[in-house]
Amino acid sequence: MALEIIESCTNCWACQPLCPSKAIYEAKPHFMIDAQKCTECAGDFEDPQCATICPIEGAILNEDGVPLNPPGSLTGIPLQKLAA
Amino acid sequence: MQLPVINNTASEASQGGCSAGSCGSTDDQMNHLPEHIRQKVFNHPCYSEEAHHYFARMHVAVAPACNIQCNYCNRKYDCANESRPGVVSELHHPVQAVKKVLAVAATIPQMTVLGIAGPGDPLANPERTFETFRMLSEQAPDIKLCVSTNGLSLPEQVEELSKYNIDHVTITINCVDPDVGAQIYPWIFWKNKRIKGREAAEILIAQQQKGLEMLVAKGILVKVNSVMIPGVNDKHLEEVSKIVKAKGAFLHNVMPLISEAEHGTFYGLTGQRGPTNEELQALQDACEGDMNMMRHCRQCRADAVGLLGEDRGSEFTMDKVEQMEINYPEAMKMRAEVHAAINEELESKRLAKESKVQLVSIQGVQKKEVTRPVLMAVATKGGGVINEHFGHAGEFLIYEASSEGVRFIGHRKTTPYCEGGDTCGDGESALDKTLKVLAGCEAVLCSKVGYEPWGPLEAAGIQPNGEHAMEPIEEAVLKVYEEMRVAGKLAVKVVEQQKVA
Numbered sequence: 001m002a003l004e005i006i007e008s009c010t011n012c013w014a015c016q017p018l019c020p021s022k023a024i025y026e027a028k029p030h031f032m033i034d035a036q037k038c039t040e041c042a043g044d045f046e047d048p049q050c051a052t053i054c055p056i057e058g059a060i061l062n063e064d065g066v067p068l069n070p071p072g073s074l075t076g077i078p079l080q081k082l083a084a
Numbered sequence: 085m086q087l088p089v090i091n092n093t094a095s096e097a098s099q100g101g102c103s104a105g106s107c108g109s110t111d112d113q114m115n116h117l118p119e120h121i122r123q124k125v126f127n128h129p130c131y132s133e134e135a136h137h138y139f140a141r142m143h144v145a146v147a148p149a150c151n152i153q154c155n156y157c158n159r160k161y162d163c164a165n166e167s168r169p170g171v172v173s174e175l176h177h178p179v180q181a182v183k184k185v186l187a188v189a190a191t192i193p194q195m196t197v198l199g200i201a202g203p204g205d206p207l208a209n210p211e212r213t214f215e216t217f218r219m220l221s222e223q224a225p226d227i228k229l230c231v232s233t234n235g236l237s238l239p240e241q242v243e244e245l246s247k248y249n250i251d252h253v254t255i256t257i258n259c260v261d262p263d264v265g266a267q268i269y270p271w272i273f274w275k276n277k278r279i280k281g282r283e284a285a286e287i288l289i290a291q292q293q294k295g296l297e298m299l300v301a302k303g304i305l306v307k308v309n310s311v312m313i314p315g316v317n318d319k320h321l322e323e324v325s326k327i328v329k330a331k332g333a334f335l336h337n338v339m340p341l342i343s344e345a346e347h348g349t350f351y352g353l354t355g356q357r358g359p360t361n362e363e364l365q366a367l368q369d370a371c372e373g374d375m376n377m378m379r380h381c382r383q384c385r386a387d388a389v390g391l392l393g394e395d396r397g398s399e400f401t402m403d404k405v406e407q408m409e410i411n412y413p414e415a416m417k418m419r420a421e422v423h424a425a426i427n428e429e430l431e432s433k434r435l436a437k438e439s440k441v442q443l444v445s446i447q448g449v450q451k452k453e454v455t456r457p458v459l460m461a462v463a464t465k466g467g468g469v470i471n472e473h474f475g476h477a478g479e480f481l482i483y484e485a486s487s488e489g490v491r492f493i494g495h496r497k498t499t500p501y502c503e504g505g506d507t508c509g510d511g512e513s514a515l516d517k518t519l520k521v522l523a524g525c526e527a528v529l530c531s532k533v534g535y536e537p538w539g540p541l542e543a544a545g546i547q548p549n550g551e552h553a554m555e556p557i558e559e560a561v562l563k564v565y566e567e568m569r570v571a572g573k574l575a576v577k578v579v580e581q582q583k584v585a
């Protein structure tokens with residue numbers, strides 16, 4: 001049970017201080033989640049904190065590799081515009 | 085006839101061009117402020133039109149995180165509230181940032197203000213922001229600190245803020261109506277949840293207003309920034325201006341939305357346009373009746389260094405700063421001398437202006453000819469004088485001369501027509517751009533104008549003028565205006581003023 005940060009992360013630091021499990025660490029080329037430590041915030045918060053503040057769609061995936069914030073879900077930019 | 089440089093007449097306000105107290109430049113508006121506030125902002129380059137020719141400010145990028153989303157911001161880049169989108173800052177840890185600030189302050193003694201404005205929201209990064217402030221308050225007590233914020237976490241930070249050398253906070257307030265806000269902010273991060281839509285806007289607005297009230301109660305200066313988004317909040321901002329003034333903000337700065345498609349923002353990609361120069365000016369005029377407006381904001385970058393409109397950041401990259409040996413206590417003595425000299429000059433200028441006003445108000449009673457207002461563009465490198473070649477100017481300051489005097493309207497950016505000497509490369513299209521940018525102006529004052537742009541400028545109804553090199557801007561503008569009056573070009577409603585496209 002763990003989330004994953006992928007390369008579209010812009011290293012904005014927003015998630016790191018929020019993690020109740022101290023699972024997020026600064027790394028090159030982008031922030032990483034320690035899969036051993038991540039609890040998906042179970043027991044601490046209703047929503048996984050990192051994915052709740054992350055401004056970049058698609059930067060955080062769940063265990064099945066599905067983005068918690070799919071394209072368009074945060075910015076509201078229509079998908080065809082995103083593709084262009 | 086001698087024209088006043090300043091207009092302090094609060095009468096004649098309601099009808100016609102400009103309203104009460106609005107015809108002077110920002111500094112003249114400062115005269116209306118209580119003395120303790122005027123003293124505070126006197127040498128702040130972001131607040132005082134006069135001072136920004138002499139003093140410098142810098143920003144450091146220590147705060148990358150943000151807790152909201154604005155539709156004009158692409159979070160892959162710096163905060164669009166304070167910086168131009170698309171320019172990524174060199175992010176600093178607080179210790180590095182302090183080192184950089186000390187290096188700049190020792191090298192550029194005119195640097196008096198350090199701001200933290202991003203690249204995200206400084207108050208969404210409280211540890212990093214406050215650590216920087218704490219160290220600077222200790223090591224460089226002669227530097228003023230300022231911070232800008234979207235306001236969401238402001239109320240909980242006011243207490244901490246008041247501990248440092250902070251004398252002004254900028255809040256970006258784009259609306260007071262959640263229905264308007266819902267069109268500007270898609271989400272906020274609030275109490276461990278992502279909140280969307282109207283509810284998000286409602287919370288953000290409440291926090292901004294509460295933060296504003298708390299800061300004012302603590303005696304901390306508050307400036308309000310608003311981004312003008314045509315069709316979304318343009319009409320609404322007049323109300324915003326009234327409200328923030330009533331609550332004690334001392335300056336309101338309306339900035340135009342920047343929304344190029346290539347910035348990848350919601351507004352950029354959905355075709356939301358920014359305001360024209362004319363629309364911006366009209367709104368600024370409408371709000372100005374209510375409070376002191378700041379018109380010379382250049383939406384500077386979050387890590388910009390130098391005088392407004394100039395960036396010397398490349399001299400202070402972190403690797404260069406690491407090489408520098410800074411003895412700050414020594415530097416502070418030298419800085420104090422430089423500041424004293426500049427303050428003396430500013431003070432004597434102010435006194436000179438005041439005496440002129442008195443003179444004019446006596447003469448003005450007998451004879452007052454109403455002439456139409458004229459916009460003029462000025463090329464300057466700073467220092468309050470006309471000292472830039474037409475072809476080298478990357479921006480023009482716009483002044484309005486009228487029978488009321490001279491007032492600063494704003495600045496307009498362009499691509500320098502001629503990047504220097506003989507290599508004019510792209511000269512043609514750059515000139516076209518400049519002509520467009522100067523639309524509405526009837527003269528352009530610079531230290532020199534080349535032969536080539538002369539014809540096209542005249543053809544566009546913009547009289548090139550290189551006769552006032554090194555003269556103080558406002559005096560030169562008045563002289564040209566007076567020449568136009570004598571030449572009979574200023575009779576009211578004879579000439580239709582050009583419209584900006």
Ligand code: SF4
Nearest residue numbers: 019038040041048050
């Ligand atoms: S889901 Fe929660 S525990 Fe896991 S990394 Fe994100 S914030 Fe930390």
Ligand code: SF4
Nearest residue numbers: 009010012013015054
């Ligand atoms: S919040 Fe998102 S973009 Fe920012 S550092 Fe974390 S994963 Fe990266």
Ligand code: SF4
Nearest residue numbers: 150154157163164165
């Ligand atoms: S507050 Fe600044 S960084 Fe945050 S979304 Fe708005 S413009 Fe971007």
